[in-house]
Amino acid sequence: MRVIGGSAKGHRLVGAGSGRTRPIPDNVKKSLFDILSPDIPDSRCLDLFAGTGAIGIEALSRGARRVTFVECSRKMVNVIRTNLDITGLASSAKVIQGDVRRLVPALYRQGEVFNIVFVDPPYGHGLVPETMEIISTYTLLDSDGIVIARHESRQELPDEFDELKATRREKYGDTIISFYVLQR
Numbered sequence: 001m002r003v004i005g006g007s008a009k010g011h012r013l014v015g016a017g018s019g020r021t022r023p024i025p026d027n028v029k030k031s032l033f034d035i036l037s038p039d040i041p042d043s044r045c046l047d048l049f050a051g052t053g054a055i056g057i058e059a060l061s062r063g064a065r066r067v068t069f070v071e072c073s074r075k076m077v078n079v080i081r082t083n084l085d086i087t088g089l090a091s092s093a094k095v096i097q098g099d100v101r102r103l104v105p106a107l108y109r110q111g112e113v114f115n116i117v118f119v120d121p122p123y124g125h126g127l128v129p130e131t132m133e134i135i136s137t138y139t140l141l142d143s144d145g146i147v148i149a150r151h152e153s154r155q156e157l158p159d160e161f162d163e164l165k166a167t168r169r170e171k172y173g174d175t176i177i178s179f180y181v182l183q184r
């Protein structure tokens with residue numbers, strides 16, 4: 001696992017070491033960030049179910065102004081902090097340990113707003129639809145923001161979650177990346 005673009009390109013990231021995380025393959029990460037390249041510079045990002053922090057760190061490396069990482073595992077929070085130190089990107093990051101279902105409403109109440117929200121929970125637990133519903137209820141998106149959800153290809157997501165509308169889906173083997181924006 002490594003950073004594939006930007007200021008921290010080539011830095012190797014520490015993994016989970018337990019096989020409990022599902023790292024995003026380099027080809028999927030490259031494609032995702034090629035799609036997002038116009039939106040990344042100076043953006044504020046939220047990385048939900050952050051795991052090792054690889055997605056948020058890639059965004060920081062490519063010019064995101066700030067990334068907030070949310071992860072429930074204390075061990076993985078420590079891995080994220082280590083990876084931020086390795087890449088020299090810690091000063092642009094905030095790492096929060098806790099359950100996404102409680103923290104998204106808390107971030108909303110604090111007035112947090114993001115340009116890009118990454119949703120990448122563990123497969124097989126039905127967390128993508130639940131998280132998308134929470135995000136649509138507690139809108140953390142800037143008016144031109146985007147939510148990116150990574151999910152299993154066998155898990156179909158609706159085209160709309162209240163205020164959020166799907167605009168694009170990309171399939172990579174058994175993985176789909178779905179893009180949602182606010183309806184206007």
